[in-house]
Amino acid sequence: MTLAGRRILLVIAGGIAAYKSLDLIRRLRERGATVRCALTEGGAHFVTPMSLAALSEQPVFEDLFSLTDDHGMSHIRASRESDLLLVAPATANLIAKMAHGLADDLASTLLLASDKPILVAPSMNVVMWRHPATQANLAILRSRGVLQVGPGTGELACGEEGSGRLAEVMDIVAAVETALANAGPGATKPLAGRRALVTSGPTYEPIDPVRFIGNRSSGRQGHAIAGALARLGADVTLVSGPVALPDPDGVTVVRIETAAEMLAACQAALPADVAVCAAAVADWRVTAPARQKTRKVEGAPPPTLTLTQNPDILATLSAPGPARPARVGGFAAETHDLVDHAKAKLARKGCDLILANDVSESSGTFGGDANQVVLVSATGIEEWPRLSKTEVASRLADRIAARLAGGPA
Numbered sequence: 001m002t003l004a005g006r007r008i009l010l011v012i013a014g015g016i017a018a019y020k021s022l023d024l025i026r027r028l029r030e031r032g033a034t035v036r037c038a039l040t041e042g043g044a045h046f047v048t049p050m051s052l053a054a055l056s057e058q059p060v061f062e063d064l065f066s067l068t069d070d071h072g073m074s075h076i077r078a079s080r081e082s083d084l085l086l087v088a089p090a091t092a093n094l095i096a097k098m099a100h101g102l103a104d105d106l107a108s109t110l111l112l113a114s115d116k117p118i119l120v121a122p123s124m125n126v127v128m129w130r131h132p133a134t135q136a137n138l139a140i141l142r143s144r145g146v147l148q149v150g151p152g153t154g155e156l157a158c159g160e161e162g163s164g165r166l167a168e169v170m171d172i173v174a175a176v177e178t179a180l181a182n183a184g185p186g187a188t189k190p191l192a193g194r195r196a197l198v199t200s201g202p203t204y205e206p207i208d209p210v211r212f213i214g215n216r217s218s219g220r221q222g223h224a225i226a227g228a229l230a231r232l233g234a235d236v237t238l239v240s241g242p243v244a245l246p247d248p249d250g251v252t253v254v255r256i257e258t259a260a261e262m263l264a265a266c267q268a269a270l271p272a273d274v275a276v277c278a279a280a281v282a283d284w285r286v287t288a289p290a291r292q293k294t295r296k297v298e299g300a301p302p303p304t305l306t307l308t309q310n311p312d313i314l315a316t317l318s319a320p321g322p323a324r325p326a327r328v329g330g331f332a333a334e335t336h337d338l339v340d341h342a343k344a345k346l347a348r349k350g351c352d353l354i355l356a357n358d359v360s361e362s363s364g365t366f367g368g369d370a371n372q373v374v375l376v377s378a379t380g381i382e383e384w385p386r387l388s389k390t391e392v393a394s395r396l397a398d399r400i401a402a403r404l405a406g407g408p409a
């Protein structure tokens, strides 16, 4: 691959591995890239602006409040005019600032002002790397589409052994090439040209015009899945019950209330290559909802609700036929015997995969940010670690893309 004509903004933070950025600039330039460097205050303790300027043959950005050129705005332009922002080394501190949107120096401002792909190459001490704060910050970045290369494992500058070494320079170059191949005009996203249907949220089943039967589903997992599929290039229709969430970017949202409306909206969205049913559909609806508000009459017995079973949307979409999506997935919310219940559900619903999640009270899954799932499909059982709902969504989207491309999973 070549990087001819590509403009890379290399952000160098304050870690011992900063010296490797000198070699990185040479390797990127050998492949035809133009490299401009931005140095944090910490980074300047390890490499000098002079070396960076000499190797890149470009001025180096250092000071946010420099008024020497363009009234201090050239860094914003540099960020916009780049094809990719590469952060190498990315320290725990800079990763934390990126995750939380801080812009208190030039490097963090460039990164916040950018609408271009960002690739981070973390480098730090093993304990800092393993710290839950660092891992959580990286998870936030990944959920926003920030790409990551490394770190590697081995002897660290501090004398300790373990993860945290900056990825090898040539691995960083390869990651830059891949990132640029997948971004911008002409890029091929793995789900480009594919249609996806996702259900999310609860359904509300009316008792009368003001009352309903509902449930506590937040819709977070389903919305995250819709967003993740869209990021991989799919044309996504999200059929959602009432939720208090913003619409995911780049997704067509169809709002419904009842299970019957959800089914109709799903059928209207077909054909699709993939369907993921993450909605918590009410199992029953009131057979004959009152047309007017049912009044409470003192002394009279409370009304009795007669219920009818709702259609099973996942089973309906999974039924064999010309309109069946190639890949249909659903969820199994269980409090015990996760895998056995998931296998039984896979067979009963006729779908291709079930994500079984633990919704026992101690798990915090319902309404929470994290989810622990087991993926059950015809090809096997895979236990995923505890992940944010966004990460579960990204993994699932990657699996679906790999499968549609003809791979296993």
Ligand code: C5P
Residues within 6 Å of the ligand: 199, 259, 277, 278, 279, 280, 281, 282, 283, 310, 311, 312, 313, 314, 315, 329, 330, 331, 332, 333
């Ligand atoms: O049958 P159960 O509710 O346990 O199955 C859960 C899975 O089935 C979820 O993926 C849910 O979205 C889907 N489902 C559905 N329509 C229903 C009930 C469940 O799509 N009526």
